[in-house]
Amino acid sequence: MKVGIPKGLLYYKYKPFFNTFFEELGAEIIESPDTNKDILDLGSTLCTDEACLPIKVFHGHVEKIKDKCDLILIPRIMQIYKREFICPKFCGIPEMIENNIEDLPIITKAPIYLFSSDKFFKWAYETGKILTKNFFKIQKAFERAQNEQKKFKEGINDKGYALKVALIGHTYNIYDTFINMNVKNKLNKLGVGVITHEVVDDNVKYLEIKKLFKRPFWTFAREYYGFISYALKESLIDGIVYLSSFACGIDSVIVELIKLDFENVPFLLLKIDEHTGEAGFDTRIEAFVDMLSRRKRGNLA
Amino acid sequence: MKITFPHMGNVYIAAKFLMDGLGIDYVIPPLNSKRALEIGTLYSPEEICLPFKIMMGNYIESIEKGADTVILTGSCGPCRFGEYAELQMKILKKLGKNLDFIVFDLPSDIGFDELKRRIDKIALKSPKNKKEKVLALLDAYKIINLIDSLEAKAKYKAGYEKEKGECKRLLNECKKEVLKTNNPKEAISILKEYHRRIDNLKIDKSKNPIKVAIIGEIYTIIEPFSNLYIEDKLMDMGVSTKRTLSPSWWVYNTVLLSPLKLTARKIRKSAKEYLPIGIGGHGQECVGEAILSYKEGFDGAIQIFPLGCMPEIVSKSILPSISKDKDFPILSLVVDEMTGEAGYQTRIEAFIDLLERRRRYVLSRS
Ligand code: SF4
Ligand code: SF4
Numbered sequence: 001m002k003v004g005i006p007k008g009l010l011y012y013k014y015k016p017f018f019n020t021f022f023e024e025l026g027a028e029i030i031e032s033p034d035t036n037k038d039i040l041d042l043g044s045t046l047c048t049d050e051a052c053l054p055i056k057v058f059h060g061h062v063e064k065i066k067d068k069c070d071l072i073l074i075p076r077i078m079q080i081y082k083r084e085f086i087c088p089k090f091c092g093i094p095e096m097i098e099n100n101i102e103d104l105p106i107i108t109k110a111p112i113y114l115f116s117s118d119k120f121f122k123w124a125y126e127t128g129k130i131l132t133k134n135f136f137k138i139q140k141a142f143e144r145a146q147n148e149q150k151k152f153k154e155g156i157n158d159k160g161y162a163l164k165v166a167l168i169g170h171t172y173n174i175y176d177t178f179i180n181m182n183v184k185n186k187l188n189k190l191g192v193g194v195i196t197h198e199v200v201d202d203n204v205k206y207l208e209i210k211k212l213f214k215r216p217f218w219t220f221a222r223e224y225y226g227f228i229s230y231a232l233k234e235s236l237i238d239g240i241v242y243l244s245s246f247a248c249g250i251d252s253v254i255v256e257l258i259k260l261d262f263e264n265v266p267f268l269l270l271k272i273d274e275h276t277g278e279a280g281f282d283t284r285i286e287a288f289v290d291m292l293s294r295r296k297r298g299n300l301a
Numbered sequence: 302m303k304i305t306f307p308h309m310g311n312v313y314i315a316a317k318f319l320m321d322g323l324g325i326d327y328v329i330p331p332l333n334s335k336r337a338l339e340i341g342t343l344y345s346p347e348e349i350c351l352p353f354k355i356m357m358g359n360y361i362e363s364i365e366k367g368a369d370t371v372i373l374t375g376s377c378g379p380c381r382f383g384e385y386a387e388l389q390m391k392i393l394k395k396l397g398k399n400l401d402f403i404v405f406d407l408p409s410d411i412g413f414d415e416l417k418r419r420i421d422k423i424a425l426k427s428p429k430n431k432k433e434k435v436l437a438l439l440d441a442y443k444i445i446n447l448i449d450s451l452e453a454k455a456k457y458k459a460g461y462e463k464e465k466g467e468c469k470r471l472l473n474e475c476k477k478e479v480l481k482t483n484n485p486k487e488a489i490s491i492l493k494e495y496h497r498r499i500d501n502l503k504i505d506k507s508k509n510p511i512k513v514a515i516i517g518e519i520y521t522i523i524e525p526f527s528n529l530y531i532e533d534k535l536m537d538m539g540v541s542t543k544r545t546l547s548p549s550w551w552v553y554n555t556v557l558l559s560p561l562k563l564t565a566r567k568i569r570k571s572a573k574e575y576l577p578i579g580i581g582g583h584g585q586e587c588v589g590e591a592i593l594s595y596k597e598g599f600d601g602a603i604q605i606f607p608l609g610c611m612p613e614i615v616s617k618s619i620l621p622s623i624s625k626d627k628d629f630p631i632l633s634l635v636v637d638e639m640t641g642e643a644g645y646q647t648r649i650e651a652f653i654d655l656l657e658r659r660r661r662y663v664l665s666r667s
Contacts, residue, residue, distance in 0.1 A: 048618045050608065050635060076578070083410075088380060091580035092615030099622045111578055213387050214404075221384070249611040252348035253384045260391045 001131055003027040004069035004105070006061030007034060009054060009090070010077060012175040017149040018073055021124065024141030025131040030069045032061040035178040039064055044274050046100050053245040053273050054172050055089055055096065057179065062097055066104055071130060074107045082115045084219045087250055106130060117146070155198030156184065163292050164193040166231050168224050168258075169243030169251075173272065180243055181278050183270065183285070187241070190289045195236060197227035204230050221254050228258060232265060238292050239266035241285075246273040266292055302326065302401075302426050305368035307356035308333050310523035311452065312548045314476070315445035318485040322437025323427040328368040330359040333526035337362055342638050344392055351527055351607035351637050352520040353385055360393060360400065370401040372423070374555075380582040380612060407555075440485035442552070447492040449549040451475060454499050456532055460510025460541030463503040469536050471498055511601075511656050514594030515544040516587045518606035518613045521636055522546055528605050528636055529645055538653055543599070545590055546583065568593060575619050584612030591623050591631060600656040601630040603649075608637035630655060 003022045005011065011018070022029055033039070035057055043060030062072060074094045079085060089096070094109040110126035113119035121142055128138030156167065156174075165187065173180055174196060184194050197205075205226025209216060216222045231237045240258065244251040255269060268288040270281065304327045306316050313329050320327040331337065333355055341358030360371060373386055386404045393400050403423060408416045427434055455468040462468050475495040479488050513535060521527045522544055535542050545568070554565050565586055569579070572589035579585045587604060594602050604620060606613035617633050624631045632652045634645070 048614055050614050050617065055614075078578070085581065088581040088584060088611040089615060091578060092576065092584065092612070092618075095576050096615055096618040099618045109577075213390060213402075214384075214406075216387075217383055217410075247348070247609050249348075249350065249381055249609055252346055252350075252609070253381055253388060256346040256349070256388055257384075257391075260388070260395065 001027050001071060002030055002069040003131075004030045004032070004062075004065040004072040006032045006058060006065065006072065006074075008032075008058035008061045008176075009093070009172050010075060012171045013154065014075070014149065016152045017145045018075070020148040021128075021141050021145035022073070022131075024144050025128060025137065027071075027131055030065055032065045035061070035176050040178075040274060047096070048100065050247065051089070051096075052247040052249075053179065054170065054248075055093070056274070057172075057176070058093070059097065059100060062104075063101055066101065069105055071106045071108065072104065074109065075112055076109060077112045077114065080114045080219050083215075083217065084222065085217055086219055156194050156196045157199045158188065158193030158195065161188070161193030162191055163238050163289070163296060164195060164236065165239045165241045165292070166228055166237045167194045167196050167241050167243065168228065170220065170245075170248075173243045173245060179245075179272060180270075181272075181276075181281055183241070183243060183281075186282065186285055187289070190286065192289055192292070194241075195231065197223050200227050200230055208233075218250055218254075220250055221257065224254055225257060225261075228262060228265075232262060238296060239268070239288070241268045241270065241288070243270050243272065246271055266295065302370050302423075303328055303368045304370045304372055304423070305330055305360065305363035306372050307359040308524060308526075309520060310525070310548055311445065311448045311476075314448050314479060314488075315441045315548070317480070318444050318488050319437055319441035321483045322429075322440055322485045323423075323434060324429050325423065325427055328363045328366045330363040330366075330368075333359070333524065338526075338638055344396065346388070348609060349388075350381060350609055352524075353381070353389070354638060355524070355527060356385070357389060357392070360389065361398075364398050364400065368400070370403060372403045372405070374405045382582075437485065440489065444485065444488055444492065445552065446549045447489065447496065448476075448479075449547040451492060451496055451499060453543070453547070454496070456536060456542045456544070458499065458502060458504060458541070459536040460512065460539055461504040461506065461508050463505050465539070466537075467502055468499070469533065471495060471502070510539055510541045511653060511660070512541045512543070512599045513653075513656070514590060514599050514602040515542055515605065516546075516590040516594070516602050517583075517604040517616075517633075518587075518610050519546050519551065519583050521605045521607050521610075523548065527607070528634075529640065529642060531603070531605065531634075531649065534646065534649060535653075538650075540653060543594065545593075546586065565589070571596075575623060576616070580612050580615055582610065582612030584616045587613060587616040588619055588623070591620060591629075592627075595623070595627045595629040600660065601632065601652065603652070604631060604633045606633075606635060608635050630659070 005018060019029055039060035040057055042063045043056035046063060047056040047059040066072060074097050076094050077086060077090050094107055097107060108127045110123045112123045124142040125138055132138060167174060187194055205223055208226040208229035209222050228240060242255055244255060259267060304320060304325060308330060317329055337358030338355055340361050341354040345354040345357050386402055390402050403419050405419060424434060452472060455472040459468040479491045482488055515522050523546060532542055568586050568589035571592040572585045576585050576588045591602050620631045
């Protein structure tokens with residue numbers, strides 16, 4: 001059986017798991033190509049206007065491979081941690097895909113709860129059933145896949161740069177270099193190193209968010225806020241670059257929270273959508289880096 | 302302590318009498334207006350959803366009238382509403398306005414002790430004894446049910462009335478009358494009186510008005526200002542409307558039923574085929590309502606949601622399929638602070654036109 005894996009949304013985070021799982025079940029994996037102009041355009045045409053760019057791009061990836069496979073992975077990730085949520089759109093992504101794209105092969109629809117192995121296995125079983133009748137094979141594939149995922153080192157932590165910024169944003173915005181016009185490279189070229197939140201341990205982040213009135217129920221909010229709070233305390237960073245897409249409801253809240261609570265920290269918000277021009281993007285990054293260097297020199301003098 | 306609360310449909314009526322019953326000082330924010338929206342927008346993050354902005358306007362207008370404490374219901378689903386309080390508090394603080402926020406979250410999220418502590422913050426300010434406090438709460442619950450059901454009746458009957466505009470007139474008159482008293486018991490009898498009047502209203506049973514269900518994001522369908530008074534517009538056009546989501550629906554389903562996991566069972570069951578899983582906000586309800594209104598013989602449905610509303614974007618993707626499968630017209634309207642009256646009105650009129658034409662077409666064929 002040919003299993004299609006669209007390179008969008010949390011693919012960047014859970015790729016080792018999903019690829020291993022399906023391979024172990026004897027599937028041939030068809031990954032969609034890296035995001036490109038064509039995929040972006042397809043996605044924008046197919047998807048509801050009001051949706052955010054990452055959701056549109058995901059539509060594009062599915063469209064691109066739908067004719068080449070028998071089953072497409074549409075991960076309906078409901079929760080990563082207990083008592084925390086991700087985004088309503090993740091919870092409804094199979095329905096969005098189903099209603100916006102015609103002539104689909106089978107798609108995976110079972111919900112994914114990552115906080116408990118048992119619950120997660122339910123997904124594996126529901127999905128594995130489509131490929132094999134052998135329960136033990138599914139179990140083995142699931143275990144292997146989990147092990148692969150554990151080995152996966154996430155995060156960026158550049159060393160040896162004079163300046164360093166926290167690069168914040170959803171995984172699919174940070175690691176999709178087409179969508180973000182390779183922002184990490186741009187920063188590096190200007191002599192700025194990048195650190196991302198995965199580098200800091202979760203427990204540390206939990207401690208940092210204690211100062212909020214309410215425990216955020218979004219995993220993303222806890223991770224980014226907790227990371228920044230810690231990185232500033234430990235003087236790991238000179239500023240924050242937040243990569244966000246237009247119409248992201250989650251970011252609209254986190255960005256504000258960070259701005260309000262870390263008022264004096266240099267902050268650059270880069271918003272991306274299908275019309276973002278590279279020239280303007282570059283200018284803003286350069287201006288920001290200029291400001292950072294001036295600040296740093298000022299502090300040293 | 303002077304309490305205030307954001308507007309959401311008829312909530313202010315019940316809240317007023319709750320405070321009256323408890324003997325606690327309060328400020329009702331001025332009814333939603335352009336001014337509230339403008340002030341609110343000025344102090345809100347640009348991309349936050351519309352309800353946040355209007356609520357900010359409410360707080361600031363209430364502060365101008367002396368309020369120092371906000372009560373708010375938190376919601377703990379995967380949506381922005383649950384994060385509102387944190388942000389709003391911080392923004393107001395930056396503006397130098399030190400409001401105390403008392404947020405009622407579900408005990409499953411903050412624990413019973415914390416909830417009790419928060420309730421006590423208000424309850425202890427009340428000079429009334431325990432029994433009176435409970436009665437005040439019960440009265441407020443009665444009031445919200447009475448006003449919501451009155452409104453529902455008026456909006457449904459509007460399509461059948463003999464004298465045009467009667468339903469709307471009665472409803473508005475009632476809201477004015479009831480606010481004149483400070484006595485919850487009196488309010489209840491006024492509301493009951495208006496129920497009688499609406500029940501006795503002369504109707505023309507032979508009329509077969511266009512019937513439309515209003516579905517979508519809860520705030521924007523309940524708070525008339527945010528949807529540019531769509532239900533009033535439809536009443537004026539002689540259209541009967543039904544909207545299941547209301548403050549009393551919310552109280553019943555969220556506060557009373559959700560600990561038992563029984564929330565909105567019928568609606569959710571209807572949504573199953575198209576959206577089997579709750580996605581946060583009221584996205585699943587929206588889909589379920591669309592199906593139910595089709596089954597109940599409505600002519601069409603109108604979905605309303607604020608720009609950028611995450612769960613409703615999911616439902617918006619699904620509605621066209623329902624519309625196609627069931628041959629049931631559904632119009633989606635997105636509202637934000639820039640929504641213009643003219644274009645909005647035109648879209649609604651065109652939709653109602655379509656529904657009328659469909660009827661004629663069916664009739665002429667049968
Ligand atoms: S988190 Fe934001 S960017 Fe990601 S899917 Fe949700 S709304 Fe879109
Ligand atoms: S349901 Fe929509 S309007 Fe309500 S908080 Fe969520 S995004 Fe905002």
